[in-house]
Amino acid sequence: MTCSFEKTNSSDFLIQYKEILEISWSNHSIDKHFDNKKSVNIEMSLDSKLIGILIGHYLYQSSDLDEFEILHIAILPNFRNRGFALNLMEELEKLLNINKKSLKIFLEVSSSNKFAIKLYEKLGYKAYNERKNYYRSKSINASHTQDAILFAKSLDAIR
Numbered sequence: 001m002t003c004s005f006e007k008t009n010s011s012d013f014l015i016q017y018k019e020i021l022e023i024s025w026s027n028h029s030i031d032k033h034f035d036n037k038k039s040v041n042i043e044m045s046l047d048s049k050l051i052g053i054l055i056g057h058y059l060y061q062s063s064d065l066d067e068f069e070i071l072h073i074a075i076l077p078n079f080r081n082r083g084f085a086l087n088l089m090e091e092l093e094k095l096l097n098i099n100k101k102s103l104k105i106f107l108e109v110s111s112s113n114k115f116a117i118k119l120y121e122k123l124g125y126k127a128y129n130e131r132k133n134y135y136r137s138k139s140i141n142a143s144h145t146q147d148a149i150l151f152a153k154s155l156d157a158i159r
């Protein structure tokens, strides 16, 4: 079993498996994200088969500090609960800190997404705020909403 990671500018995998990767964006929004020069996207393969993706973008870049936001991470359902999302998050941290700057990574997650929260906490992300009723279910008139939890992690520069 060989895992590999690759930076990508292609939205094909995410668009093809949009529903099962649980991303609610339109295809247009996904394509716009991949066209953004500040975006960083990593695909994960297992024995050459694509099984997951992480997408994000730089919010701020200076000579000594980078701020980055993870917008989505998803693993195909048959490959979940085997530590692959953890591997993908670690790959991102390695890749972003390659120039040895200080780095802050931000993300937000629904308060009901227990597995994702577990993943972020295991990697040292700390909840720093919340947005009440941020996620609405698919129907615009739905009364059912979920809070968003905002997480951040600082990776100090290696000197």
Ligand SMILES: CC(C)(COP(=O)(O)OP(=O)(O)OC[C@H]1O[C@@H](n2cnc3c(N)ncnc32)[C@H](O)[C@@H]1OP(=O)(O)O)[C@@H](O)C(=O)NCCC(=O)NCCS
Binding pocket: 021, 022, 072, 073, 074, 075, 076, 079, 080, 081, 082, 083, 084, 085, 086, 087, 108, 109, 110, 113, 114, 115, 116, 118, 119, 122
């Ligand atoms: C969230 C997601 C990316 C996690 O991927 P994954 O590869 O299953 O994650 P990992 O295997 O690295 O596991 C992360 C933690 O969740 C737990 N977990 C994941 N699936 C689980 C399951 N079905 N039952 C019990 N625990 C589970 C793992 O055990 C692990 O905790 P642990 O280290 O304490 O054991 C995946 O569930 C997914 O793609 N979800 C849909 C998209 C999504 O919600 N993305 C997050 C948006 S913010």
